[in-house]
Amino acid sequence: MTGFVYSESYLNHITGTGHPESPDRLKAIADHVRNSEYWNSLKSIKPNVISTNIIQLIHSGSYINSVSEACENGFPFLDFGDTAICRESYSVAKLAVGGVVQAVDEIFNGNLDNAFCAVRPPGHHAEAESAMGFCLFNNVAIAAKYAQKKYNIEKVLILDWDVHHGNGTQHIFDSDPTVFYLSLHQYPFYPGTGSKNETGTGDGLGATKNFPLSAGSGDKEYMDIFENILPEIVIQYSPSLIILSAGFDAHYRDPIANMNVSEESFSRMTKIVVKLSREVCEGKLISVLEGGYDLNALVSSVEHHLKALQGN
Numbered sequence: 620m621t622g623f624v625y626s627e628s629y630l631n632h633i634t635g636t637g638h639p640e641s642p643d644r645l646k647a648i649a650d651h652v653r654n655s656e657y658w659n660s661l662k663s664i665k666p667n668v669i670s671t672n673i674i675q676l677i678h679s680g681s682y683i684n685s686v687s688e689a690c691e692n693g694f695p696f697l698d699f700g701d702t703a704i705c706r707e708s709y710s711v712a713k714l715a716v717g718g719v720v721q722a723v724d725e726i727f728n729g730n731l732d733n734a735f736c737a738v739r740p741p742g743h744h745a746e747a748e749s750a751m752g753f754c755l756f757n758n759v760a761i762a763a764k765y766a767q768k769k770y771n772i773e774k775v776l777i778l779d780w781d782v783h784h785g786n787g788t789q790h791i792f793d794s795d796p797t798v799f800y801l802s803l804h805q806y807p808f809y810p811g812t813g814s815k816n817e818t819g820t821g822d823g824l825g826a827t828k829n830f831p832l833s834a835g836s837g838d839k840e841y842m843d844i845f846e847n848i849l850p851e852i853v854i855q856y857s858p859s860l861i862i863l864s865a866g867f868d869a870h871y872r873d874p875i876a877n878m879n880v881s882e883e884s885f886s887r888m889t890k891i892v893v894k895l896s897r898e899v900c901e902g903k904l905i906s907v908l909e910g911g912y913d914l915n916a917l918v919s920s921v922e923h924h925l926k927a928l929q930g931n
């Protein structure tokens with residue numbers, strides 16, 4: 620069974636008029652999914668309220684406090700103006716982490732095969748010690764570390780198909796051979812990282828793989844990697860859990876990037892990842908929303924993604 624993680628509280632992170640990472644994104648997804656014919660076949664999951672100890676698996680206490688204080692004091696931005704916040708943003712970001720952690724628990728307790736976490740704010744740009752992009756806490760990095768600690772698993776593979784490179788996730792696990800980071804992204808582009816030469820450091824050398832793609836790439840380039848290159852990497856690494864940083868901003872209609880991926884390709888890409896997860900880790904797969912800024916494209920892509928997670 621596939622889980623759908625969501626909370627109305629995720630709408631309380633207000634980023635300001637005209638900001639692409641708006642509450643409307645999740646509202647559009649939730650309204651559509653809850654009125655769909657497949658809603659009853661999904662398991663609705665509410666996020667857990669978590670303690671800061673779980674966020675500290677990745678972020679320092681001082682960084683967490685700085686986010687909390689900036690929100691409490693009503694500051695409009697973190698990260699020198701890049702990351703818009705409001706008074707509620709700290710508690711919403713904490714609840715986003717609570718959502719992915721809840722998905723980890725449900726999957727490892729055998730209640731779910733896989734899950735889609737419709738959370739915000741997104742996370743993959745967040746570094747251990749700083750907010751960046753539209754990201755406060757690195758949801759997928761925390762989920763990986765939490766799963767390793769709580770369920771005593773060794774290896775996790777994070778696949779990031781958001782159109783932007785997940786600099787935060789890559790850096791956090793740069794020298795860690797137990798978390799493989801693999802990303803497809805527009806390049807050169809924000810945030811500037813993600814060249815082919817970045818393959819990990821120290822013990823983690825070889826556990827980072829980047830597929831920088833030039834602007835204008837689309838279904839053909841993505842499917843070529845998914846069909847011909849990805850399976851071997853995943854099977855060879857053989858993780859006990861796959862986490863997907865599922866941004867849908869590589870869609871051809873996305874207003875802030877320049878790729879040409881269709882929702883049909885997001886479906887095919889999902890099916891390949893589901894199949895691989897069944898081959899290597901009993902289907903344990905957690906998909907976590909990152910970007911995606913054209914509302915119609917986002918809703919349609921998420922629908923294709925969810926149906927594929929369900930095996931349809």
Ligand SMILES: [Zn+2]
Pocket residue numbers: 781782783866868909910911
């Ligand atoms: Zn993105």
